[in-house]
Amino acid sequence: xxxxLDIQKVIxxxxxxxxxxxxxRKGFKQVKVLNQALITKLIGEAVDRVLLDRSKAITxxxxxxxxxxxxxxxxxxxxxRLEKERSRIDELAAANGALKAELETLRKRLAAxxxxxxxxxQALARTAALETELSGRKAELDRLAAxxxxxxxxxxxxEALRARLEAVEAAASHREAEASRLRSELxxxxxxxxxxxxxxxxxxxxxxxxxxxxxxxxxxxxxLEKIGDKLGKAAQPADVSKIMLSLxxxxxxxxxxxxxxxxxxxxxxxxxxxxxxxxxxxxxxEKVEAVESNVSKVKVKxxxxxxxKGALARLKKLxxxxxxxx
Amino acid sequence: MxxxxxxxxxxxxxxxxxxxxxxxxxxxxxxxxDVGTANLASAIQDGEGNVTIKIQRNAxxxxxxxxxxxxxxxxxxxxxxxxxxxxxxxxxxAFELANILNRETRRPMKGGVISxxxxxxxxxxxxxxxxxxxxxxxPNEKCYFSVPADPIDADFNVVYHKGVFSGILKKMGFEPxxxxxxxxxxxxxxxxxxxxxxxxSCGGGMFNICVSYKSIPALAFSTARGGDWIDRNVATVLGxxxxxxxxxxxxxxxxxxxxxREEEAVEIYYRNLISYTLEAIKARFEASTGMxxxxxxxxxxxxxxxxxxxxxxxxxxxxxxxIKFPIPVKSxxxxxxxxxxxxxxxxxAALSDV
Numbered sequence: 001x002x003x004x005l006d007i008q009k010v011i012x013x014x015x016x017x018x019x020x021x022x023x024x025r026k027g028f029k030q031v032k033v034l035n036q037a038l039i040t041k042l043i044g045e046a047v048d049r050v051l052l053d054r055s056k057a058i059t060x061x062x063x064x065x066x067x068x069x070x071x072x073x074x075x076x077x078x079x080x081r082l083e084k085e086r087s088r089i090d091e092l093a094a095a096n097g098a099l100k101a102e103l104e105t106l107r108k109r110l111a112a113x114x115x116x117x118x119x120x121x122q123a124l125a126r127t128a129a130l131e132t133e134l135s136g137r138k139a140e141l142d143r144l145a146a147x148x149x150x151x152x153x154x155x156x157x158x159e160a161l162r163a164r165l166e167a168v169e170a171a172a173s174h175r176e177a178e179a180s181r182l183r184s185e186l187x188x189x190x191x192x193x194x195x196x197x198x199x200x201x202x203x204x205x206x207x208x209x210x211x212x213x214x215x216x217x218x219x220x221x222x223x224l225e226k227i228g229d230k231l232g233k234a235a236q237p238a239d240v241s242k243i244m245l246s247l248x249x250x251x252x253x254x255x256x257x258x259x260x261x262x263x264x265x266x267x268x269x270x271x272x273x274x275x276x277x278x279x280x281x282x283x284x285x286e287k288v289e290a291v292e293s294n295v296s297k298v299k300v301k302x303x304x305x306x307x308x309k310g311a312l313a314r315l316k317k318l319x320x321x322x323x324x325x326x
Numbered sequence: 327m328x329x330x331x332x333x334x335x336x337x338x339x340x341x342x343x344x345x346x347x348x349x350x351x352x353x354x355x356x357x358x359x360d361v362g363t364a365n366l367a368s369a370i371q372d373g374e375g376n377v378t379i380k381i382q383r384n385a386x387x388x389x390x391x392x393x394x395x396x397x398x399x400x401x402x403x404x405x406x407x408x409x410x411x412x413x414x415x416x417x418x419x420a421f422e423l424a425n426i427l428n429r430e431t432r433r434p435m436k437g438g439v440i441s442x443x444x445x446x447x448x449x450x451x452x453x454x455x456x457x458x459x460x461x462x463x464x465p466n467e468k469c470y471f472s473v474p475a476d477p478i479d480a481d482f483n484v485v486y487h488k489g490v491f492s493g494i495l496k497k498m499g500f501e502p503x504x505x506x507x508x509x510x511x512x513x514x515x516x517x518x519x520x521x522x523x524x525x526x527s528c529g530g531g532m533f534n535i536c537v538s539y540k541s542i543p544a545l546a547f548s549t550a551r552g553g554d555w556i557d558r559n560v561a562t563v564l565g566x567x568x569x570x571x572x573x574x575x576x577x578x579x580x581x582x583x584x585x586x587r588e589e590e591a592v593e594i595y596y597r598n599l600i601s602y603t604l605e606a607i608k609a610r611f612e613a614s615t616g617m618x619x620x621x622x623x624x625x626x627x628x629x630x631x632x633x634x635x636x637x638x639x640x641x642x643x644x645x646x647x648x649i650k651f652p653i654p655v656k657s658x659x660x661x662x663x664x665x666x667x668x669x670x671x672x673x674x675a676a677l678s679d680v
Contacts, residue, residue: 118559118598121559121562122555125558129436129437132442132443133442133443135443136442136443137442291407291408291409291449291453292396292407292408292409293405293406293407293408293453294396294399294400294405294406295405295406295407295416295453295454295456295457296456296457297400298400298403298404298405299403300380300381300382300405300417300457300458301380301381301382301418302378302379302380302381303378303379303381303666304376304377304378304379305369305377305378305379305663305666305670306377306662306663307371307375307376307377308371308377308514308670308673308674308677309375310517311513311514311517311674312674312677312678314517314518314520314521315513315517315521315541315674315678316678318520318521318540318541319541319678
């Protein structure tokens with residue numbers, strides 16, 4: 001196949017570039033400029049003209065030869081172009097495949113993101129719920145702490161009362177001992193008074209009998225005074241009664257603390273009693289301040305459902321040991 | 327539970343007909359009580375076998391009120407409670423008010439159990455229960471009440487919750503008997519299969535699952551996601567209150583054909599919740615060593631308010647197909663009375679325990 005003439009390449013290789021400055025230095029003031037495209041066009045026209053002239057002169061064989069060569073060249077060119085296009089189609093198909101794979105990857109990532117988002121939402125909801133629960137627990141903790149504080153205070157008060165009771169008991173014991181001692185002294189004094197009365201009676205008798213001197217009366221007065229003092233001291237046991245009354249009062253207060261107040265019940269040693277009390281209070285709406293409702297006055301939504309007789313009969317049969325159909 | 331074949335009948339006036347001696351209704355001894363996060367429902371059977379359900383929404387909302395308001399509320403058949411100087415509207419009207427006022431309702435229960443953050447929860451629960459159950463018909467009448475199973479995805483147990491409701495019922499004069507929520511569904515819905523199968527209670531706070539063989543629970547657990555989880559997430563993405571999201575959910579959405587952005591959000595979170603629950607069930611089954619061998623394929627029954635939305639069972643079946651379930655299942659269906667299924671199951675347990 002004859003080589004194709006690349007006119008542009010020929011012009012490019014057979015010409016040289018000269019700068020404007022060089023031309024000026026060489027004395028050229030004006031140059032004629034031929035456009036490369038124009039040269040190509042002129043050459044093309046010249047060739048066409050020659051071919052036209054020659055075609056008039058060539059023989060049928062030469063013309064067939066030219067046509068054959070032209071066809072061969074055209075087919076080659078077409079083949080090359082086809083190959084090129086096929087190659088381009090393959091490239092595009094490969095690129096398309098890559099894009100599809102990328103799209104699938106992106107879809108999977110999107111699905112995963114949606115799942116992660118749902119999980120995150122769930123986690124957030126759970127966190128919020130936990131926070132709410134935590135807040136509730138904190139409030140409950142605060143309430144329990146306040147209750148514990150109140151219980152401690154009640155325990156302290158109880159301890160103080162116990163100490164006071166012990167002191168009172170000690171004082172009572174001391175007073176009792178004192179009263180016993182005084183009783184003993186009183187007995188002694190009474191015995192002594194009896195003796196003195198005996199002596200007095202004897203003296204009086206002696207006085208009446210013997211008309212004794214006036215100085216003896218003064219001695220008697222002193223003696224009677226002394227007896228009066230002893231008898232006065234013997235009245236002290238009345239204080240013991242007061243102590244006993246005080247003890248009764250204290251006992252009543254302790255008893256009321258043990259049975260009535262929430263602090264007393266909460267601080268009690270019986271965990272079950274405490275729990276029962278707390279559970280009772282929990283459901284006792286009557287104890288909630290001012291509960292008012294019209295719920296019982298308003299008719300609630302009521303409907304008939306399909307019966308359960310069949311299911312009930314079958315269940316009872318099964319419970320009795322017979323399966324369906326037995 | 328006992329083996330008597332006949333329930334003992336107690337001649338008592340219906341709470342709603344007390345005083346009307348000519349229409350006195352004889353009721354069987356034994357009550358069923360569904361203690362749900364969203365609703366409280368009681369069930370009782372009369373001598374003719376008719377089952378009466380009383381239902382209350384388990385919610386309340388604070389309002390400012392005076393004597394005039396109280397009178398008006400009574401005339402409008404709206405329940406209120408004035409407690410410690412605060413006035414609250416309870417039940418369904420609380421929910422409606424919340425939507426009108428664009429506020430959130432307060433909930434005595436959260437996540438299936440008594441809410442630790444609501445100080446007024448217990449007195450209000452007691453008042454609501456007194457209204458639902460009234461007095462026992464006989465001393466120590468048995469009242470089976472639903473309790474959730476321990477959750478597998480949350481760190482709490484139901485001991486305190488169970489104790490609180492036992493205490494309230496005992497104080498009302500009943501003999502309280504706790505019953506697992508999923509087990510109640512089995513009692514109510516799987517009689518035809520000899521109480522063998524899987525009962526799922528799709529509640530507001532949790533999903534409760536019970537695998538039962540011949541009425542004996544072989545495996546029971548709960549997941550801490552329910553209708554409230556959907557409401558919270560829908561509310562977050564739409565920038566609305568959770569009560570509003572609940573209203574959107576309950577106004578008749580069909581999961582197979584969401585009509586707008588709000589319903590699309592509901593559908594997305596429902597599908598996610600169902601998928602999550604099924605995966606949890608599967609994982610729990612695979613991890614359990616004491617699972618019974620079922621000779622025949624079993625049935626799965628879904629109950630509860632969360633299962634009532636349009637297309638729920640279809641989406642459930644759809645998601646079920648996507649996992650390899652370890653037990654052969656013959657069908658998945660919705661309970662006959664989804665909202666009352668647990669209360670009815672508790673009633674069956676109570677009536678059989680004489």
